[in-house]
Amino acid sequence: MVIDSTKMKSLADRLAGDEVKGRSLWADARKRFFKNKAAVGGLLVLLLVLAFAVFGTSIARYSNETLDFSVMGQIAEKGGPSLANGHYFGTDDLGRDLFARTVQGTQISLAVGIVGSAIAVLVGTFYGAFAGYVGGRTDNVMMRLVDILMSIPYMFVLILLLVVFGRSIIMLFMGIGLISWLDMSRIVRGQTLSLKHKEFIEAAEATGVSRLTIIRRHIVPNLLGVVAVYATLLVPLMILTESFISFLGLGVQEPLTSWGALISEGAGTMNYGTLWQLAFPLFFFVITLFAFFFVGDGLRDALDPKDR
């Protein structure tokens, strides 16, 4: 039988063309995400907060360490938010510019959230994918370990770590990273178990691809959706954890600050009539957390439309 080579060519072209024009999972998800008003609003708020953290320092009229002696001692009367003297958010009880302090707190809180979440993504994904893919006794031991670690009241252990090894920001990052990956590894393992028996994994096994390469090249890329959603939802949880510790005075230390530390300061001084010290940090804290939750939910709905 003679195959009409030109017809075949056009068919191949059309198929390839369709392939390019066809919407991928991600393109679909993006479309659904941008239809979700709450999620888009959340994303917008996040971008604004990020801009605040990045450009805030250059907008502030004062450095976060300068004491303003003209308001010192009369914070309640003169230290309030004012455009005239350049303290847009007022000053704290030492006369430091609260705008600059809030910028600094935002930077640190966001950094803690993002680093904690990133560690969870790296460690949790590989741990969970490995346990799920290898299976058997290895899986059993690895997941039992996670069970054990999860049943420990980690906040107490984290504080223990901070006290023993000194209350530095590096230690805080490490301590938060240490516990953040547990949930991630469980979720990833569950997803891996359902991927494990798919045909493309079988094909890779049949052609003799090594275990680690299968995990790296075939399992992990297929987990990206779940991981992305969970990582987004993890950022606010990490920020909450850090703020909790800083609220107790055990987290970031002066001259550094974070939302938790600022809220704690504001809460401590609010009965002197300096409510702005509580209001501004709390405002940024609340809107950022809301935004992350909305974006995370939006991502989940976008990537998994049937699960409403």
Next chain:
Amino acid sequence: MFAFIVRRLAIAVPTLLLLIVFSFLLMHAAPGGPFVSERGLPPAVLANLNAKYGLDQPMWRQMLTYVWGIVSDFDFGPSFIYKDRTVNAIIAQGFPVTLTYGAISFVVAVVAGVSLGVAAAIWHNSWLDYLAVGISIGAQVLPNFVMAPILVLVFTLWLGWLPGGGWEGGQWQYLIMPVVALSTSFMASIARITRSSMLEVMNSNHIRTAKAKGLPMRKVIIRHALKPAMLPVVSYLGPAFVTMITGSVVVDMYFSTGGIGKAFVDSALNRDYAVMMGVTILVGTLTVLFNLLVDILYAWIDPKIRY
């Protein structure tokens, strides 16, 4: 069922031992001994101090003594900072307080959360439903350390209705704000979980059958829907307990209720490792026991579970 409980215990005991050993090693990994900060101690005094607290022994020996003290008679040893008090005395002072408001908060969170969730699911898409969803979204960003200052601001500073802190033997006006601060976010989470699981159950086949055979709605809900809908809530109780006990630290600090959270933070600031370890291990034990209880409850509710 018995075998199931034994198997769960077989995991619980190593978990606790691991926690004890880990915190012990951590404490001894700390640079310098507990008496380094007391400057100008003559070497003889330091040696005597070390001997009194058993710090001159080899490490494995110290660890065995410590673990044995806890296992045999729940003795956490002496405090390193308060020379005349043992860790047990410090815990015994604060623990009843924490237990009182903790238990009340837990009950409030579960009862209010479940009621709100069930009501929201039954009157789906009504104003009550929207209110419940609104509360559960809002309370996500109002953890205890945000609730506490806001409550004090409104009810103490502005309205002057409630005292801003203290305990006074647990009189009701001293209990309200700690309980509300501690339970709000859990109440919201429980309401959210109950609502979604209740909605799912109400759409299932056995509920349709119950409705079709003409049972009144109240009976359908109480007899057929409530039990299966409680499963996700029960499995949330374990993590909720941990977070709640953690939250009690903030309550103790902010409302000066005098629970173990205060002892914990003070010991963390003073580097009083013995008290820190004691509290951590106590909390760990409670958590493990509570998780065990939750697992048994879960196995009892869910007929599908194999044990």
